Amino acid sequence: MATPYARRRTTHLLHTMNPTPATAPGADTIISVRGLSKTYASGFQALKRVDLDIRRGEIFALLGPNGAGKTTLISIICGMVNASEGTVTADGFDTVRDYRAARSAIGLVPQELHTDAFETVWATVSFSRGLFGKAPDPAYIEKVLKDLSLWDKKDTKIMALSGGMKRRVLIAKALSHEPKILFLDEPSAGVDVELRHEMWRMVRALREAGTTIILTTHYIEEAEDMADRIGVISQGELIVVEEKDVLMRKLGKKQLTLTLQQPMQQLPEALGRWPLSLTADGHALTYTFDTQQEDTGIAALLRALNEHGIDFKDLHSSESSLEDIFVSLVHQPNARRQDDTQKALA
Structure with a gap:
C-alpha cells in the first residue's frame, strides 16, 4: 500500500507541468481552508474541523496560547504536515x-532558526530562490537584503551572525522567490526592539505591494497595531475570525473609574441598576459597560x-485592549465561549 508521502509525490509529478487552479470560494480569497483536522499517532487532536478564508492582500493575525494549533495549521497550509481530514487551497491551487x-x-x-551555518547570506538566499525554480535575479536579491539591513553582511557566513541577523536571513529566504503569501510564525521571538520595528515597516510595505501576510505572535499589541483581521484559536478550534475593529467594538468593554472625595463603606441600593464595583478601600467606583452601549448612561450615573x-x-x-479580549476568549469554557461570542458578534 502506498504511503501518504508516496501518493503525494506521485501527484506532484503528474501535476508539475500543468497545475490546475481549484475553484476559489471568492475572488478576494487567496487561502481557503475547509474541514481541516489533524490527529497525531499519539491520539492528540491538534486541529478540529477548521474552516478559514484569508483574503488577498490583508494582514491576518492568528492568535492562540501555546499548543493551541497555530503552528500545526500553518504547517499544513505550507505542505509540511499532512492533514487527517479537510482541504486547503493557496492562490487557487x-x-x-x-x-x-x-x-x-x-x-x-x-x-x-534553521539556516545553513557555513553558507554566506548571499548564497543561502539565492539558493532558496532557485529551489522554487526561479531564474537568478541578483537585483531582486540585493533589494531584499538592503530592505532587511543585510546588505553589508551579504558575504558573511550565517554562523557568524547574531540571532537577530539570522532572523532577518530567514525572512530574506522566505521572500527570495517573490511569494504572494507570506507566513510569519512568531517572527519577533528573540528579536530586539529595533529589528521588530524594522520588520513591521517591511511587512506594511509588502502588504502595500499586494502580498498577503499571515502572522502568529505572542506580542498581541503587534497584532492590534498591524492586523486587518484577527483569528483566535484555542484547543485546536477556531473560536472567532473577525475584522479587528469589529472584534474590539463588539467584544470589548469600557470602564469609567471615579475617585471619590470621601470613602464609602458600601453602595446605596438605589445604584444597583448600574454595574458598579467599589474598591476594597472604598475610595473608587468602577463602572463597566459594553463598547456598543451608548455613553449616555454615564450622564445618568453621574x-x-x-x-x-x-x-x-x-x-x-479606559477601553479593552485586544489582549484583554484574547485572554477572556481563551479562558472561558468552550460551550459558554462559543455561545457568548456568537451572540456578541451577531
Whole structure:
C-alpha cells in the first residue's frame, strides 16, 4: 500500500507541468481552508474541523496560547504536515494535488532558526530562490537584503551572525522567490526592539505591494497595531475570525473609574441598576459597560451619584485592549465561549 508521502509525490509529478487552479470560494480569497483536522499517532487532536478564508492582500493575525494549533495549521497550509481530514487551497491551487504550484505562492518564516551555518547570506538566499525554480535575479536579491539591513553582511557566513541577523536571513529566504503569501510564525521571538520595528515597516510595505501576510505572535499589541483581521484559536478550534475593529467594538468593554472625595463603606441600593464595583478601600467606583452601549448612561450615573450626595474628585476612562479580549476568549469554557461570542458578534 502506498504511503501518504508516496501518493503525494506521485501527484506532484503528474501535476508539475500543468497545475490546475481549484475553484476559489471568492475572488478576494487567496487561502481557503475547509474541514481541516489533524490527529497525531499519539491520539492528540491538534486541529478540529477548521474552516478559514484569508483574503488577498490583508494582514491576518492568528492568535492562540501555546499548543493551541497555530503552528500545526500553518504547517499544513505550507505542505509540511499532512492533514487527517479537510482541504486547503493557496492562490487557487490545492495544496496536495498541486503541491508545487501552491507552495511556490508561499513564503514561510518559521519559529526556529534553521539556516545553513557555513553558507554566506548571499548564497543561502539565492539558493532558496532557485529551489522554487526561479531564474537568478541578483537585483531582486540585493533589494531584499538592503530592505532587511543585510546588505553589508551579504558575504558573511550565517554562523557568524547574531540571532537577530539570522532572523532577518530567514525572512530574506522566505521572500527570495517573490511569494504572494507570506507566513510569519512568531517572527519577533528573540528579536530586539529595533529589528521588530524594522520588520513591521517591511511587512506594511509588502502588504502595500499586494502580498498577503499571515502572522502568529505572542506580542498581541503587534497584532492590534498591524492586523486587518484577527483569528483566535484555542484547543485546536477556531473560536472567532473577525475584522479587528469589529472584534474590539463588539467584544470589548469600557470602564469609567471615579475617585471619590470621601470613602464609602458600601453602595446605596438605589445604584444597583448600574454595574458598579467599589474598591476594597472604598475610595473608587468602577463602572463597566459594553463598547456598543451608548455613553449616555454615564450622564445618568453621574446625576444619580449627585442625588445621593456622592462626590468625586477625578475620573478616568479606559477601553479593552485586544489582549484583554484574547485572554477572556481563551479562558472561558468552550460551550459558554462559543455561545457568548456568537451572540456578541451577531
